[in-house]
Amino acid sequence: MISLVHLAQSTVTGPLTPAGQRPGADSGDPRLATLTVDAAAPAQVGIWECRPGGWPVVDRPDTETCYIISGRATITDDASGTTVDVSAGDFLTLPVGWSGRWDITETLRKAYSIF
Template sequence: MFDDSGKADMSALIHLPHRTVTGDLEAAGRRAGADSGDPRLKTLAADSGTDAQVGVWECEPGGWPVVDRPDTETCYIVSGRAKITDDQTGRVVEVGAGDFVVLPPGWTGRWDVVETLRKVYTIF
């Protein structure tokens, strides 16, 4: 991902094979700000060569608020289920395997993981 001078190679391809996306992830502790359940995290970060965060994230059941999100997150749900509540509209969406979610900057709401959830994400 880096050339001989230590600079990021912006043409490098990021490839996470299916076995990596669905395999074991690294334990990352309890979800910060959780106010229900005991949502333990597991992650696998991939170096994007940019400021964007890219990887695989898993969380056990539990919930937490998100207030005035500072960035954009896109994610594809690989497995599990969660309810996402949008504070602005009051809308509650249940997401599961195969769903794609975009949370824009300034978004305020809530995640409630119902069944251990795994997603592939980008945050920028």
């Protein structure tokens, strides 16, 4: 299940490093850009941006928490069939074992941690 909390909108700007197309994409041309932050912890932390497109996620191997800085997407949970529209100010958690789908409709930028 997706956990979602709406926070006040925040803006993080600046150039990110291009990272090619999102692996597994099956719609659109979801080009990625990232800025990885040294978290000094056993986690991956950074800023991630993706252009419109979609892809499935099957059985996540890790937990991701993220704060949506800008853009829009629809996330679909396979287990429940629930769809959640996310946009600036939303905070969500995708747990280990989660399966579903991301469909980005407006270039999305998020701050993330993966552990």
